[in-house]
Amino acid sequence: MSSKTKDMLLQNKKVAIIGGGPGGLTLARLLQLKGADVKVYERDKSREVRVQGATLDLHFESGLRALEEAGLMDAFRANYRPDADRLRIMDEHASIFFDEHSKTAKGDFGDEWFRPEIDRGPLRNMLLDSLLPDTVVWDSHIVSLKRHGDTWEIIFQNGNMVIADVIIGADGAKSKIRPFVTPIKPFYSGVTVLEGNIYDAEKNAKKINTVLQGGKIMALGDSKTISVSAKGDGSLDFYAGWNADVNWLTDSGIDFKNNKQVLEWFKKEYVNWDSIWLELFEAENTIFVPRPQYCMPLDQHWDAQPNITLIGDAAHLMPPYAGEGVNMAMLDALQLSQSLTSENFTDIRSAIAHYERQMFARFADIGRETLDNTEFMHSPDGLKKLMVMFGQHLE
Ligand SMILES: Cc1cc2nc3c(=O)[nH]c(=O)nc-3n(C[C@H](O)[C@H](O)[C@H](O)COP(=O)(O)OP(=O)(O)OC[C@H]3O[C@@H](n4cnc5c(N)ncnc54)[C@H](O)[C@@H]3O)c2cc1C
Known part of the structure; x- marks a missing residue:
């Protein structure tokens, strides 16, 4: 020093x-x-x-720049998870519309759009x-x-x-x-998130884990979202987001320590979603954290x-x-x-x-x-608009 x-x-x-x-x-x-x-x-x-928490992609002009100035890029290279940034965009029926797993390379350090992933613990x-x-x-x-x-x-x-x-x-x-x-004070954004982490995803969320392939899933449909990311310890982190009243957390009456109650809520709230997504809510030991999303x-x-x-x-x-x-x-x-x-x-x-x-x-x-983003992703056109953001078009 x-x-x-x-x-x-x-x-x-x-x-x-x-x-x-x-x-x-x-x-x-x-x-x-x-x-x-x-x-x-x-x-x-x-x-x-x-x-706890989802993996993080660090950006060239901010997170990575701070690490560079902190002299920590070697440490970062030793700890980041290559290919964990590969994204699949899906809909509620589990159809895949955009797939970065099929690309050969996703850029490298020094490239403005390279956004390497690191788990929060490392x-x-x-x-x-x-x-x-x-x-x-x-x-x-x-x-x-x-x-x-x-x-x-x-x-x-x-x-x-x-x-x-x-x-x-x-x-x-x-x-x-x-x-x-x-x-x-912050104001409520209109969207509430329910976050969960599934240990040993290969065993406890087999189908989703196969789709995930060590990367990320962003699923949109019916004005709702589910984001999933694989973590280096074999777990997966996910969060479901939907439009909810500011008082939903207290009004819903759900005991978030009771996973059966959470599963029942999910089946009703995400009624039009394919049964593959149920896996995220069926694992016994998942700890759920509801997070109404506020913004300054x-x-x-x-x-x-x-x-x-x-x-x-x-x-x-x-x-x-x-x-x-x-x-x-x-x-x-x-x-x-x-x-x-x-x-x-x-x-x-x-x-x-x-x-x-x-x-x-x-x-x-x-x-x-x-x-x-928060608003359009939780609107009926969410998938269409996200695809446009990724330079794709959806008929
Ligand atoms: C579901 C979800 C997904 C997210 N995904 C992403 C993402 O992909 N990429 C991204 O960039 N951001 C993401 N974020 C946002 C990101 O987590 C936060 O913006 C980020 O962690 C903020 O960093 P921070 O250091 O300001 O605060 P925090 O990470 O919240 O750290 C605050 C620290 O302060 C400690 N602390 C709190 N209160 C006290 C107290 N009274 N006394 C002493 N210590 C205290 C806490 O224990 C904690 O260690 C996500 C957030 C959520 C909820």
């Missing part, structure tokens, strides 16, 4: 990053490369906690391994902050507290830090504060239908680290303001694209 702290805004400052997701860990790495004093406070008990491990020892303070569930002059007191659920000079909220969708930056207002902005800001979902939560969430979190980390370690600013507030201006403008565009 270099120790270029001379003239740096963060010299002798304690930086507390709240949340060790992809955004927070990328930021910690980038700041440590510049010699900053950084801690990451993460509520997970330890690094052994299994990281991405997290790779970032953790790049940090100085004891950077991440595990089992640190933050419940609040208190301002003390120019510093912040961080208050943990277990009653502990620490003091920091600069706070970065990287604590995701239900950020505890965001209210200290802005009162602006696209025109959100606030005045920069002297020593607190947000990155990733905490800053600009959005639905997953443009595959940009992690990529934007990592680009936030890059742009914020560049601002905070630049010699162009005389104080931290100006550096934060510069970062936030870039973040607001970028989110206005990406968030628009995300909401448009």
